Amino acid sequence: MIETLSNLIAPAGFEPHGHCFLWDPALLWLYVSSDSVVALSYYMIPIALFTFVRKRRDLAFNWMFLMFGAFILACGTTHLMGIWTLWKPVYWLDGSIKAMTAAFSFTTAVMLWPLIPKALALPSPRQLEEMNRELQGQIAERKTAVEKLQQSEERFRLLVEGVQDCAIYMLNVEGVVNTWNTGAQRLKGYQAEEIIGKHFSCFYRPEDIQAGKPKKALEAAAAKGQYEDENLRVRKDGSVFWANVLITALYDSAGQLYGFAKLVRNITERKETEQRLRESERLATLGTTAAVFAHEIANPLNGLSTSLQIVGELIHGSSHDPLVEETLEISHQELQRLTALLNDYRSFARPQSVKIQPTNLRQIFDEVLAPAAKHYKECGISLELEFDDNLPLVPVDREKIKQVILNLCKNAVEAMPEGGTLKCKVYQTADRVILEVADTGTGIPAGLDVFQLFKTTKPYGTGLGLSIVEQIVSEHRGTVDYVTELGKGTAFIVSLPLSAMG
Amino acid sequence: MSCNILLVEDEPLARRNITIFLQRASHHVHQAETGEAAVDLISRINFNTVISDFRLPGRINGIDVLKHQWERSPEKRLVLMTAFGSAQVQSEAEALGAVYMEKPLSLSEILSSIEPQP
Numbered sequence: 001m002i003e004t005l006s007n008l009i010a011p012a013g014f015e016p017h018g019h020c021f022l023w024d025p026a027l028l029w030l031y032v033s034s035d036s037v038v039a040l041s042y043y044m045i046p047i048a049l050f051t052f053v054r055k056r057r058d059l060a061f062n063w064m065f066l067m068f069g070a071f072i073l074a075c076g077t078t079h080l081m082g083i084w085t086l087w088k089p090v091y092w093l094d095g096s097i098k099a100m101t102a103a104f105s106f107t108t109a110v111m112l113w114p115l116i117p118k119a120l121a122l123p124s125p126r127q128l129e130e131m132n133r134e135l136q137g138q139i140a141e142r143k144t145a146v147e148k149l150q151q152s153e154e155r156f157r158l159l160v161e162g163v164q165d166c167a168i169y170m171l172n173v174e175g176v177v178n179t180w181n182t183g184a185q186r187l188k189g190y191q192a193e194e195i196i197g198k199h200f201s202c203f204y205r206p207e208d209i210q211a212g213k214p215k216k217a218l219e220a221a222a223a224k225g226q227y228e229d230e231n232l233r234v235r236k237d238g239s240v241f242w243a244n245v246l247i248t249a250l251y252d253s254a255g256q257l258y259g260f261a262k263l264v265r266n267i268t269e270r271k272e273t274e275q276r277l278r279e280s281e282r283l284a285t286l287g288t289t290a291a292v293f294a295h296e297i298a299n300p301l302n303g304l305s306t307s308l309q310i311v312g313e314l315i316h317g318s319s320h321d322p323l324v325e326e327t328l329e330i331s332h333q334e335l336q337r338l339t340a341l342l343n344d345y346r347s348f349a350r351p352q353s354v355k356i357q358p359t360n361l362r363q364i365f366d367e368v369l370a371p372a373a374k375h376y377k378e379c380g381i382s383l384e385l386e387f388d389d390n391l392p393l394v395p396v397d398r399e400k401i402k403q404v405i406l407n408l409c410k411n412a413v414e415a416m417p418e419g420g421t422l423k424c425k426v427y428q429t430a431d432r433v434i435l436e437v438a439d440t441g442t443g444i445p446a447g448l449d450v451f452q453l454f455k456t457t458k459p460y461g462t463g464l465g466l467s468i469v470e471q472i473v474s475e476h477r478g479t480v481d482y483v484t485e486l487g488k489g490t491a492f493i494v495s496l497p498l499s500a501m502g
Numbered sequence: 503m504s505c506n507i508l509l510v511e512d513e514p515l516a517r518r519n520i521t522i523f524l525q526r527a528s529h530h531v532h533q534a535e536t537g538e539a540a541v542d543l544i545s546r547i548n549f550n551t552v553i554s555d556f557r558l559p560g561r562i563n564g565i566d567v568l569k570h571q572w573e574r575s576p577e578k579r580l581v582l583m584t585a586f587g588s589a590q591v592q593s594e595a596e597a598l599g600a601v602y603m604e605k606p607l608s609l610s611e612i613l614s615s616i617e618p619q620p
Contacts, residue, residue, distance in 0.1 A: 291586075294586065295585055295586050298585030298586065298605050298606070299513050299516070299585055299605070300515075301605070301606050302513070302516050302585060302605035302606040302607055303513065303515030303516055303519065304606075305605075305606035305607065306515070306516060306519035306520065306523070306606070306607060306609055307515065307519055309519070309523070309608070309609045309610070310519055310522055310523060310609070313523065313526065313609075335606065339606055343604075346586070346587070399589045
């Protein structure tokens, strides 16, 4: 063994390689310098490979790089041995190293082939670059989409925030307010910071809370997805308004209820219009009823009246008992009262259509006042007329306005049982014409709604006259009002628009 | 002077009373309950005066009856009575030269409207 080793290092009988070159210095130096540079280069390559492998820990097939390193290192060593054997004949050692190099080389070469398909399957840098570019594009797209979504969310938020006519807000599952818009603030009077975190039942009236309505509303919305209601709701200041409420249940992607969206609109105006409409429908029904009633009454009244007239005719001058004539006269008066009531009913029951035509109001006053002049004189009533000289023709329903003037004059005269002055005045303002009918009579007690149907202070009044006046004036889009003082008199003031009515 | 009068009225009591009143004033009164009956009488008899209620059973109303008489001889005296008056009916009646009266009626007014003024 020792002999083998010594044979390897210092073999007996071999000549150093330099001997073959006849120790020519130039040839020796050529060999030494060439082998040195080759060996140095061969040593530098594995170092670079090791460094690369160490730094790129994710490198695929890094063991192959290490195999290459080992094989090149071995190659370098054979060149170093070439220099050594110039002077020392360590050919066994040289041969052994060559054999080792051969083993590394062969192993590496053999292992390299199966690696080729695997290495080919790896994406090339260009492919990676392309993939990278694609990814960058996708990222940019995603970024734009996110920005757009944010913008859209912002726009939506601003939209909801900016809605002034509707309250739009959200509730959590329990009914606690968690968002609040300007409309809600305007409608309900709460600032966002006052109401967020509070339960929405504070918008309900106490009796509704007691009846469990807030809870029932949320339950109904959760069960059916949506719940709509029209009812009275309470503002912060305690005032109530008619609200149309829409509650929509909100579910997440897993179908789990996470809250409610509430939309509340103020419908007070609509409700009031509906109420007015119902009132006018009621009045129309009353009018129709009155028409039928008036007709049904008129015929027997006519029969009774004509019968009494015949009785009067038959006994005229033949009865010596003054009670007979007196009783007949009383019956006639009562019939006249009934007739007056009937005529008022007729006015009230007449068709409601308005026939507008340019009308001379002064002429109507003349038509009303002239036939009554004698009666006024008998009652001790003097007339005072004041008409604007430049009064234009006024677009009104002639017959209906005549009824208004007739009723007002009749009322004025009846308010002056002891006589007095009936003053009629017509004048024009910017866009209206004003009719005033004033008396110096008893006046109207405070707190009495004289326009109310069947309301009267007169012992023989029907309570229809002023209701008819108000009805006709409102059909003309006008207004009627009065000023009164007990014991001094009353002035009724009718204001009619000068523009033709639509 | 005695007049030959046609009275068209569907209400029995009114018809009776007006007839009695006019007869007591020495007038001759024919009666009709419907517009159709009245038109038939007008075509057969020469009346000085036609007094008609506005609303009548059937398809012919008081205005139609008066118009019928007016077309035959427009100079005859006409009276329209109604329990349910309106300005339109009044103007239609007055266009035919008829006297318009709302019920309850004044019998003496009927009489004075049909008798020639002195």
